[in-house]
Amino acid sequence: MNRFHVFLSTIFIFFLLIIQTTASVYTYIPGNSTVSPISPDVIFVPSSSLGVSSTLGQNRTSATVNIKASATTQEITTNGYFDAGPSPWIFIPGTYINRGFWYPSLYGRTGVVSLSGGGTGIFISDRASIYQQITWPSFTVGSADVNISYYILANLTADIISAQFRIGYRILDQANNVVTSNVQTVVSTSSTTVNTGWNVIVLPINTAALTPGTNYNLHIVVEISLFLFSFRITPRFEVEYALDWSILTVSPLNPVFQGPAIHMNTTLSSYNVSVILNSFSTVGNVDVKLWLRNHTNTVDSTAIEIQNSVLISSQTSELIMAPVPLGYLSLDILVEAEIQAGGSVTLNLTVKYRFEDGVYVEYPLTIVIVDPPNRGGNNVIFYYDKPIPLVRRS
Amino acid sequence: MRSSRLITILAILALFGLVGTAVFVYLPGNITVSPVAPPVYFANGSNANQAGLAGNTMTVSLGANQSSFNVTLQPTYQKTYFHDILRIVNPAAPAGDNYFFAIKVITPLGAPYTQARMLIYDNANNLVLSVDLKTAGVQGWPTSLPDNTQYRVDFEFILPEGVTLPASATIQVELVYSPQNAVTPP
Numbered sequence: 223m224n225r226f227h228v229f230l231s232t233i234f235i236f237f238l239l240i241i242q243t244t245a246s247v248y249t250y251i252p253g254n255s256t257v258s259p260i261s262p263d264v265i266f267v268p269s270s271s272l273g274v275s276s277t278l279g280q281n282r283t284s285a286t287v288n289i290k291a292s293a294t295t296q297e298i299t300t301n302g303y304f305d306a307g308p309s310p311w312i313f314i315p316g317t318y319i320n321r322g323f324w325y326p327s328l329y330g331r332t333g334v335v336s337l338s339g340g341g342t343g344i345f346i347s348d349r350a351s352i353y354q355q356i357t358w359p360s361f362t363v364g365s366a367d368v369n370i371s372y373y374i375l376a377n378l379t380a381d382i383i384s385a386q387f388r389i390g391y392r393i394l395d396q397a398n399n400v401v402t403s404n405v406q407t408v409v410s411t412s413s414t415t416v417n418t419g420w421n422v423i424v425l426p427i428n429t430a431a432l433t434p435g436t437n438y439n440l441h442i443v444v445e446i447s448l449f450l451f452s453f454r455i456t457p458r459f460e461v462e463y464a465l466d467w468s469i470l471t472v473s474p475l476n477p478v479f480q481g482p483a484i485h486m487n488t489t490l491s492s493y494n495v496s497v498i499l500n501s502f503s504t505v506g507n508v509d510v511k512l513w514l515r516n517h518t519n520t521v522d523s524t525a526i527e528i529q530n531s532v533l534i535s536s537q538t539s540e541l542i543m544a545p546v547p548l549g550y551l552s553l554d555i556l557v558e559a560e561i562q563a564g565g566s567v568t569l570n571l572t573v574k575y576r577f578e579d580g581v582y583v584e585y586p587l588t589i590v591i592v593d594p595p596n597r598g599g600n601n602v603i604f605y606y607d608k609p610i611p612l613v614r615r616s
Numbered sequence: 617m618r619s620s621r622l623i624t625i626l627a628i629l630a631l632f633g634l635v636g637t638a639v640f641v642y643l644p645g646n647i648t649v650s651p652v653a654p655p656v657y658f659a660n661g662s663n664a665n666q667a668g669l670a671g672n673t674m675t676v677s678l679g680a681n682q683s684s685f686n687v688t689l690q691p692t693y694q695k696t697y698f699h700d701i702l703r704i705v706n707p708a709a710p711a712g713d714n715y716f717f718a719i720k721v722i723t724p725l726g727a728p729y730t731q732a733r734m735l736i737y738d739n740a741n742n743l744v745l746s747v748d749l750k751t752a753g754v755q756g757w758p759t760s761l762p763d764n765t766q767y768r769v770d771f772e773f774i775l776p777e778g779v780t781l782p783a784s785a786t787i788q789v790e791l792v793y794s795p796q797n798a799v800t801p802p
Contacts, residue, residue, distance in 0.1 A: 491670055581663075581674065
């Protein structure tokens, strides 16, 4: 083979290599994705809780919530003034004090519970009570007391009389053990009649005996201890305790907030909802819990939790949020917070709701809890739970 | 003598180049086209044609030979994520055929969306390709699509709050695949 043939062969092989490198096959298969946006089915709804203000996005798919924590004294009994009837108070009769009634008005007061009874005998000791379930607050309680407005009427028939009338409270756990109590003698007499008029007694509570976040039964007790002796007649007695209010109030040690920070509502479909804590910042020591509750108030999610400014849990469990009747809301985002005086906490959150496995949506939510400046002033206990018109100058 | 022969041949070739159209030579050839079943095709995801937000259906329709797809999704404000809507399949048969693929965005999604993505995952839930559906062009070349593989396709959209709800818009894409990965497809 001469040089010319070698030259041509070399060139031919070179071109073959180039063709081998560049020749291939590409297949193109098309697809179209049509995006048809819709108005949001799930929206934020502001909370009307005291101390809460909200700023919602234009389409209510984002929110910033500002909460003012407060150290104001608060009542934890329900219907402590008996203005809404006897519920939820339950009567436990004694042997002699065995009549219990609620009156819309009695002895010049409105909403009054009367515990009464009578009998005969020489040595008589008896106790009756009304009780309801309370939940001891999760925050640190600085002080607490039971405040009772009472009126005692009694008729004692005997020649020799020694009578003590007592009133107070007993707090029992769910196993019916007395956790703490305070019952005081308010009348000690040898007279045949007792008519105290309306009085108020304030009884402090040993808060160290109670566990935060625990349910107890608060009993308002009335007791009698009588010695009735007569030479000629059968000793007898009649007694009535009228109660205008019996309330348990607590004063937080630090500024606190409890209640719904914001609500959510859905109108067309049910979704699984959860909240994720992306980041947080604190000023001072902070305890915060955030969880979800649906509109039936019977189901709670697990909580996002910060204790002593340290993250314990960064996500709630999922809860079902469903459409509800008009006038109701599908879901509450609840917060319990206790912050150091002058402190604050900012929570940067994502609310995530999904429909089964196919689609989910994420909304941003920011919650800021502060101890407001210039808080000052005295703690006030409100004895009236409804507006009272001011007397006008004539 | 040999060099003179070479010079003669080269001179003749040069003359042909100079003269141009003086002579035409026709060399015959045959191209046989033998179509095959598509080795890579689309399939419905587990949430195809299922209910989505507010009772709307996330519709998926495939071409007769699963070589095209049409998807309709209904996002709302903020971030909406659609899970397992579509699949990309390289079946077990024929065995041993491995491919590389990419997504070519032909008609991207415009404003007011701030983000639109096609997210492709393997069986182990590893993200193998994220396609920006707001940007035109070939993305992700070459992404491996081994034999006997089925990838899951999700979609994600971010529609900022406060804008007027936009009208429906269609994103056109092509999945381009090849047995080789040396050269980016056109």
